[in-house]
Structures are given as C-alpha cells and as structure tokens.
Amino acid sequence: MTTAIATGRRAAVPARAVVVPLCVILAVVLAGLMIRATPAVTAGDIALIRAIEGARAPFLDAVALTDGVLFSPVAALTIVGAIGAGLWLRRGIGAAVSFAALALLPWLGSSVVKDIVRRPRPLPAELPHHVLTDTGYSFPSGHTSLAVALGLALLLTFGAGRLRTPLLVLAVAAPLVTAFSRVYLGVHHPTDVLASLVYATAAVLLVDALLRLVRNWWSARAVAVG
Template sequence: MISETHRRSMLVRVALFAMAVLLVVVGAGLVLTAQGGWTATEMNFLRQVNFAHTPQLDSVAMGINWLFGPAVAPALVVLGCGVVLLLERKAFSALQLFVIVTLPWMGNEAVKALVGRPRPNIASLPHILVLEPGGLSFPSGHTSFAACLLVGMILTIRGRRWRAPLIAAAIMVVLATAGSRVYLGVHYPTDVAASIVYSVAAVTLINVMWLLLMTHWARRRPGAPAVHAVRGASDDR
C-alpha cells in the first residue's frame, strides 16, 4: 500500500509536470502569434477545408457550436455535477468536478488574453456559417470546455464499469469539437490542438491541488467529510 508521504510526493510531481506543460502551451501560443508566415499557412488550410462543406457536416458543426458555447456550457457543468452525484453518491465528488472544470475553463480565457492571437479572417472564407468578428483565437474556448468537462468527469467518476466507455466517448466528442472549430473556420488547427493539451494539463493540475487540499483538511479535521472525499478520490474500484 502506498504511504501517505509517497502519495503526496507523487501528486506534487504530477502538479509540477502539469505546470510545465501549461508553460509550454503559453510559449507555443506566443511563438505562433509572432509567426505571420505560419498563420498564413494555417489560413490557407482553413480555406481548403471550407470548400468541403456539406449540409450534414454543417448541421453537426453548428450543433457542437451551440452545445459547447458560453450560453449552454454552465448548464452542462451543472448537469455533469448531477451525473457525478448520482453515480458516486458523494457531494464532494460533484463539488470536485465543479472546481476542476470551471477553474481551467476560466483559465482558458486568461491564456487567450496573454497570448493575444487574433482569430482567422472568417470574412475571407467562401462558406461562412459562424461570423465571430474580433476576439482572440488561442486556445479554442469550445474545445477547451468540452475537454475540461469530460476529463473532469473521467477523474471524478471512478467506477470501473463506467471508465472505459466514458474515456472512449470523451475522445470522440473532444476530437469532433476540435474538428468542428476548424471546419467552421473560427480557429486555426494549432488553436484546437493547444486547447486539448491545455485542458488535460489544467484539469490535472487543479485536481491534484484539490486532492492535496482535501488531504490537508482531513489531517486537521479527522472524521470530517473531507476524509471520505480524499479516500474516495484515491479509490480505484
């Protein structure tokens, strides 16, 4: 059985690695923003993709645009917390999901502001479905939210019978969301790729911080609900 000291050390190492990945993502964004030639290459790719539009793909892309947009996203967080509460029967697990999804999601906007990469020139595309004038592009907010929510649910729903299908569904949904943003021409390919990497690292970092905080709380208040939350978080049933 892993000792508490060893487990804490492992969590700290994971947190440091996640922080390093986040710094790499920000650095990559700053480099991409400064590289006009690379941006022009990606814009040409978006124009080529734009010619492949079909009514069926348009409907799927617009549905994803609505589902993971800022108007519906808060309701999905609440729904996700309800699903976790139903399956895990632990209020702390639902609260954990809320924290490890919303903080990285908000952090995505901070990274956007820091990097400052403008959106693609949507108006120059021959087939326009979504016109988002202005705004920032790196990383993709829709893709980031979908990845944060689904990675968060994978971390908080720990029953083995749910894990495999949830991981498979998460991969398909996140890739479909990323592809839809490129398909609509509202993000460059590097935007959506970076958003996936960012989301996995950010959710992992916040989750580790949550576990360390709950461990500290459990030590200070033996028998408190946090004890059960920490034990539940580390169970691999």
Template sequence: MPLPRLWLLWALLLSASVLSLGLIAKKLPGFTIGEFSVDQELSRDHNSALTAVAMTLNYVFSPVGGVVIIAAVALYLLVMHKSPINAVAFGGVAAAGWLSSQLFKVLVERQRPNPALLFDPLAPETGSNSFPSGHVALAVGLAWAFFFLARNSRWARLAGVAGIAVPIIVAWSRLYIGVHYPSDVLASLLAASAMVILFAGVWNRYQGRILPRIPLLGRFGPVASPNNQR
C-alpha cells in the first residue's frame, strides 16, 4: 500500500491532534456552545428531500451497515476474484479507519448534543460517545479501502473523487440530523486516516510473512506476493 515517509510519525501526529481537539472540546464549554449553533441552524432548515438523504446515510453507515458493506466487498473479492490479499486488505483498511472512532470515544467521552434543544431532532441520541463520529470514520475507512483497491485501475479517479465527496456528505448528514458537533466529524477524518496509515505501515511490513500461513486463504488460490496484488 502507498505510504507517506515517516508513516508512523504521521499516524502519531494525527492521533495526537484528534485527542487534543477532543479534550479542548470537552473542557471548554464555550467551544461546545459555539459549535452547537451549527446544529441548531441546520435543524431549523430541514426539508423532506435533505432529510431523506440524511436518514438514508444514517442507516447505510450505521454499525450494521458497516459490517454488511465490508463483509460483502471482502467476500466478493475473495470468491469472485479469487483475490485473498485484496479481500483481507480491503477489510483491514476499512475496519481500521472505522474502529478508530471507538478508541477516541473511550478516551474523550464527550456528551452528544442535547436533542431537546434542537428545532427538529430527527434521530435523538444521548450518551458520552459523541467524539468522534463512527459514521464518518466508517465512510473514511471505506474511502481509503476503495482507493487502495482501485488505485492502479481505470477506476482510480472515480474512487478518489468519491473518497473525498462521500465522507464530506456523511459528515454533513451527522450535523444535519443533530447527533454530532462539527469538531466530532472533523476529528473522524483525522482519526480514521491515522489508523489507516498505521494499518498500511504494519501491513506492508508483515503481510508477506503472515498471510501465507493462514490455511483458509489458501483454499482460494495461492497468496500472491505484494508485488502482484495491491
């Protein structure tokens, strides 16, 4: 997988930025009050078309939706394309980006926006798991996974454009619904990218030693070297 130089340092710096942003957002009440005004303004201007889009994304990028998408694409690559390395790599990249949100949710424990203060709460949620957004982290993880998969094909440009557009649209939907603050969705972009970089670095270093030893993958054909796949 392609990586920046000093990839471990990049992963650490992005993670530190996410944690710092989360602690600032949690400790400074004025910061959260200012952010909440964005949610309230979006809540004031709901319309049926945008609400339908936002609620559809709410379900597609939910935990259940994430499992279905990742499993379906990985299974397709494994069974239809006989490409075990791509199947494992796709699943690993997408999951790494997605699960990054769970780590920082535990570390920061920021309360979600109060739905009672919104003009039109569409999917009221409460709890201390606001920072960062799992939906956006999933979208970013999938964006990286599809880009890595398509980067040497005619689909690379489309994957790149969609990989930028879809996470931004999902981030907007979380604010539109009123279940996250702007810093929550921004942090997801950074957190998911940090974990994808970390996963890619570990993958590049160790996959050639580990994957050939997994018996299940051998049933779908030989496990090729990293020079032949991805």
C-alpha cells in the first residue's frame, strides 16, 4: 500500500507541464504565419542579415560552416545514436529511448512547423555576401532546433552531478552559436532562429513531461500488477 501511494505521488505531473509548452508551440506557429504574411518583417530580417554579413571573416566562416555540419541530420543522428547506445548499455533501453526522444522529436517537429508556415528562405540575390545556399522552408531553423534539443537532452540526462555546469553552458552556448551561424551563412532569417530557440525549448519540455507521464504510468501499472 505504501509503495502504491508513493508511486501515485511520483506519477503526478502537473497539467501545466504539458499545456504551457504546447501553447508556446502553437504561439510560435501562429507567429510564423503572421511573419510570413508581413513583408516588413522580412525586409527587416534581410537588413539585419546584411549587417551581420559585414562582419565576415575566415574564422567566423569556419565556425559557422563547422557548426552547420555538427548539427546536420547525419551528424546529429550519429551523435544521438552513439550516446543512446552507451545509455542502453549502462542504464537500459528506457534511458536510451528517452534521450533519443528528447533530442530528436523536437527537431522532427520543427519540420512539421516548417511545412505549416512555409516561409521562403532568404534569397541569395538579396545577400551579396552570403556564404551558403540551402533549400526548403525557413521557419523555424532545423539546425537551431536540433542544437537546443540536443543540448537540453544532454543536460536532462547527464546533468545531475559534476557535469551539470559544463552541460548547462553547452545547452546555452551551442544553440546561440548555431542561431548566429545560420543567419551569418544567409540560410535563415533572424526571426527564424529566434523562433527556433523558443519552439525547441518548449518542445523539449513537452516531450520531457510526456515521457514522465509514460514512465509514471508504467510504474503504477507494474505496482498494480505486482
């Protein structure tokens, strides 16, 4: 009986843990639709990209291009797969699946948001000093969303001890560097990457809350069966 009560307490996940991030995600989608329909916002974005391009330097080129590779789909899947495999061996399949869900579901969700908003990317003709040309829709940035999700997934999974501070720094620095690099390379508008920071943070929190609900439901079921 005591075990069942304790499990019930652990199973309590506040409704706001799901509702708030879901509302934030919906707000980001609505903001994207409004931004796409407002040429003045895009004009301001282009002006800011041009100003950032004015700071071009070989070192910044290298950082931005390297960051683009690190948070590309292939590299991301490789990183998540390697960490997930290690977690599987050390903590079991549940920990591996949870980490992969935290890191990848928000990123996959950003593609859904892109298909809803359908905002065009900055045109190379508008950016005389652009570094890179990319395809697909622009809002939000998938690279930035992935950087946020991976950083927070690492923090939530491994950040309970001495690794907390360095992982917290990584979870903040990696998305900011990636957001800057995507604008610097001319493949995203500033509002795209800003939306990505908000969207992906909310998406990770939503996935984390849903995972806790599933884990606690499974624990309660196991206790009831036992």
